[in-house]
Amino acid sequence: MAEPAPPLDRALFAVTSDRVYLNHAAVGVLPKPTLDELHRFVEAHATGGVLGTFPYEAAMGGYRERVAAAIGASGADIAIIRNTSEAANILAQGFDLQPGDEVLVPAEEFPSNAWPWRALRTRGVVVRELDCSHAILNPERLAFEIGSRTRVVALSWISYADGARHDLAGLCAVAHERGIALVVDAIQGLGALDLDVTACGLDALYAGGAKWLCALQGVALLYVSPALRDRLRVAAPGWRSVADMWDFHNDRQGWVGDASRFEGGTPNFIGALSLATSLDLFRSVGIARIERHILALRDRLAVGVRRLGARVLERSGSHASGILTFSLPERESIALGRALQREGFVTTWRANGIRVSPHGYNDAAEIDAFIAALEATI
Numbered sequence: 023m024a025e026p027a028p029p030l031d032r033a034l035f036a037v038t039s040d041r042v043y044l045n046h047a048a049v050g051v052l053p054k055p056t057l058d059e060l061h062r063f064v065e066a067h068a069t070g071g072v073l074g075t076f077p078y079e080a081a082m083g084g085y086r087e088r089v090a091a092a093i094g095a096s097g098a099d100i101a102i103i104r105n106t107s108e109a110a111n112i113l114a115q116g117f118d119l120q121p122g123d124e125v126l127v128p129a130e131e132f133p134s135n136a137w138p139w140r141a142l143r144t145r146g147v148v149v150r151e152l153d154c155s156h157a158i159l160n161p162e163r164l165a166f167e168i169g170s171r172t173r174v175v176a177l178s179w180i181s182y183a184d185g186a187r188h189d190l191a192g193l194c195a196v197a198h199e200r201g202i203a204l205v206v207d208a209i210q211g212l213g214a215l216d217l218d219v220t221a222c223g224l225d226a227l228y229a230g231g232a233k234w235l236c237a238l239q240g241v242a243l244l245y246v247s248p249a250l251r252d253r254l255r256v257a258a259p260g261w262r263s264v265a266d267m268w269d270f271h272n273d274r275q276g277w278v279g280d281a282s283r284f285e286g287g288t289p290n291f292i293g294a295l296s297l298a299t300s301l302d303l304f305r306s307v308g309i310a311r312i313e314r315h316i317l318a319l320r321d322r323l324a325v326g327v328r329r330l331g332a333r334v335l336e337r338s339g340s341h342a343s344g345i346l347t348f349s350l351p352e353r354e355s356i357a358l359g360r361a362l363q364r365e366g367f368v369t370t371w372r373a374n375g376i377r378v379s380p381h382g383y384n385d386a387a388e389i390d391a392f393i394a395a396l397e398a399t400i
Contacts (some may be wrong), residue, residue: 028315029307030312042388055299055302060292063295064292086282087100102241103241104290114142117255123171124169129154130155159193160192175202176205177207178210179208179210180344184347187342205224205225209242210345214234214312214313226250229242259277260285265278315382323378323392324348326393353400378392
């Protein structure tokens with residue numbers, strides 16, 4: 023029986039024409055509808071200046087709504103910013119944290135979600151990095167680690183290294199019972215895995231667009247719950263942060279009512295367009311359907327590489343994601359990854375293994391071809 027077609031039309035992804043791209047945990051690829059919209063933006067800017075760009079500026083509220091719809095939020099809860107670290111800094115500097123207050127962060131966090139919190143140590147805030155190398159941070163562990171001065175828990179939804187998925191709803195329940203905020207770096211999940219921030223109860227969520235969201239680099243989304251929004255200090259305001267940005271010299275006005283107050287200055291219109299357009303495509307086929315397809319490909323890959331004797335770093339069941347990292351005994355992973363890339367298979371390769379991350383347009387034939395190419399190197 024033939025394998026089912028991928029949920030995302032392969033014809034919309036130009037990368038499929040000459041390589042097998044399995045590296046969305048590093049950088050995603052632009053689908054054709056997004057590429058076409060970006061071309062129109064650049065043409066409008068080139069031929070009309072402000073007359074060409076203003077319609078896109080006026081559409082920013084709509085972009086936020088389209089992004090929000092993909093995660094169960096409202097457009098008023100969304101800020102469009104530069105990257106994951108900017109979002110983490112907005113939150114870290116926005117919380118009213120006093121000397122001796124504590125922030126909990128897994129020690130294995132990617133640097134973009136580690137340094138903004140570590141920087142709080144200069145203000146006397148205790149940033150405690152939890153060793154989660156042997157076990158994921160589950161609700162039971164979090165309940166044990168929380169102290170009387172814990173104020174914030176910041177962690178990645180999906181681990182960039184082994185693809186471990188955190189139980190966000192369970193962690194939120196534990197944190198909120200103690201009056202603690204839970205904020206999440208979702209860059210390794212959004213676009214590939216289905217998530218409802220309202221149902222989970224998240225206080226804040228942020229993600230750069232350049233990976234699984236298949237948007238441009240240099241753009242990110244920040245979700246801030248309505249309950250948290252007015253508690254956060256606007257630490258880096260800009261001319262668009264105020265209630266009436268066109269009232270240039272009114273320094274007595276307050277902040278704009280929605281999360282766009284955190285955008286500061288002129289936002290990345292073309293980046294926001296890329297986010298909204300790619301998410302429109304994903305929503306048109308169903309993000310839950312994309313997730314099922316990605317997990318099936320990951321499982322197929324895990325079976326194949328294990329058959330070849332590989333050691334697999336993965337999480338199963340509800341902790342699984344679209345990332346699988348493996349290594350072969352007595353094979354140097356960097357050299358092996360380079361060899362596979364010369365054969366047209368794009369992955370990430372580091373000393374600890376080869377990381378594979380398929381998306382909703384990849385198919386079973388590509389996974390099988392990758393396994394065959396790997397076997398040929400043994």
